[in-house]
Amino acid sequence: MTSKPAKISLQSVTKTFALGRDTFTALDDVSLDIADREFVTVVGPSGCGKSTLMNILAGLETPTAGRALVDGAPVSGPGPERGVIFQQYALFPWLTVRQNVEFGLRTTGVPKGERRSRAEHFIQLVGLERFADALPKTLSGGMRQRCAIARAYAVNPSILLMDEPFGALDALTRVKLQEQLLETWSQDKRTVLFITHDVDEAVFLANRVIVMAARPGRVYDVIEVDPAIERNEEFRLSPEFAALRNRVWHSVYHQEGRTAAPSVSSSSTT
Numbered sequence: 001m002t003s004k005p006a007k008i009s010l011q012s013v014t015k016t017f018a019l020g021r022d023t024f025t026a027l028d029d030v031s032l033d034i035a036d037r038e039f040v041t042v043v044g045p046s047g048c049g050k051s052t053l054m055n056i057l058a059g060l061e062t063p064t065a066g067r068a069l070v071d072g073a074p075v076s077g078p079g080p081e082r083g084v085i086f087q088q089y090a091l092f093p094w095l096t097v098r099q100n101v102e103f104g105l106r107t108t109g110v111p112k113g114e115r116r117s118r119a120e121h122f123i124q125l126v127g128l129e130r131f132a133d134a135l136p137k138t139l140s141g142g143m144r145q146r147c148a149i150a151r152a153y154a155v156n157p158s159i160l161l162m163d164e165p166f167g168a169l170d171a172l173t174r175v176k177l178q179e180q181l182l183e184t185w186s187q188d189k190r191t192v193l194f195i196t197h198d199v200d201e202a203v204f205l206a207n208r209v210i211v212m213a214a215r216p217g218r219v220y221d222v223i224e225v226d227p228a229i230e231r232n233e234e235f236r237l238s239p240e241f242a243a244l245r246n247r248v249w250h251s252v253y254h255q256e257g258r259t260a261a262p263s264v265s266s267s268s269t270t
C-alpha cells in the first residue's frame with residue numbers, strides 16, 4: 001500500500017541564528033509530517049522555536065539545514081496556498097470588514113462580482129454578516145480575529161498557519177472562537193498548523209498535539225486526539241479531555257528527565 005504524500009513535511013529542519021560571535025540553535029533536527037486536512041497544534045515553552053517553525057513554513061525564514069516541503073515541493077517563499085494568521089489582527093484599519101476580506105482577492109485578480117460573493121460567503125461563515133460594513137476599530141478583538149480568519153479563508157489557501165491567533169483575547173472569547181474556528185474548519189477543511197501557549201486550546205482543537213522543548217527547539221512529544229470526538233462543552237468537561245490535558249501539561253511543564261524525541265509521522269492519523 002502506498003501512503004499519500006504529506007501535505008506539509010519538515011525533514012530534519014535545523015535553524016541557527018547568529019548571536020554575537022556564537023550561533024544559537026532555535027530548531028534542532030525537527031521532522032514532522034502533516035496530512036492533508038489535518039488540524040495540528042504546536043505547544044511548548046517560550047523560546048522553543050514555535051514561531052521559527054511557522055516562519056519557515058510561511059516562507060519568511062529558510063532552514064539552515066534540512067527541508068520544508070509543501071505538497072512535495074520545497075518552500076521557497078510565501079505562497080497563496082498558505083494563509084497566515086498572526087496574534088495581531090493585521091487588518092487594514094481604513095477598510096471595512098468586507099473590504100478587508102476582499103483585499104486578498106483583489107490582489108490576485110479575482111473579478112469584482114466573484115470577489116463580492118466570496119467575501120459574503122466567508123463573512124457569513126465566521127458570523128460577521130451584520131458587521132460587513134463596519135471598520136475594524138468598531139469591532140471587539142474576537143470579531144477582528146474572525147475577520148482575519150475570513151480574509152485568510154477567502155483567498156482559498158489549502159493550508160492555514162496560525163501563530164497564537166487567540167493569544168490576545170480574554171478566556172471567554174477565546175473559548176468561543178475555538179468553537180467557531182472548528183465549526184468553520186469542519187464545514188470547509190484545510191490543513192491547519194496552529195501554535196499556542198495554551199494547553200487546553202492545544203487539546204481542544206487538535207487531531208494531533210506536538211509538544212516542543214527548548215534549547216534547542218525540538219519535537220518532544222506527540223499526542224493524538226481522536227478526530228471522531230465531537231468538540232463541544234461536553235468534551236471540554238469530560239474525563240477524556242482532563243486526561244489528555246494532563247498528559248500534554250506534563251509534557252510541556254515537566255520535560256526534565258526525557259531525552260529522545262519521538263518520531264513524528266502523519267501516517268498513523270490518515
Ligand SMILES: Nc1ncnc2c1ncn2[C@@H]1O[C@H](COP(=O)(O)OP(=O)(O)OP(=O)(O)O)[C@@H](O)[C@H]1O
Nearest residue numbers: 017018024026045046047048049050051052053217
Ligand atoms: N531573527 C532571530 N535572530 C536571533 N535569534 C532569534 C531570531 N528569531 C528567533 N530567535 C531565537 O530563537 C529562539 C526561538 O524563537 P521563537 O520565537 O521561534 O520561539 P517561540 O517558541 O515562538 O517563543 P514564544 O513562545 O516566546 O513566542 C528564541 O530563543 C529566539 O530568541
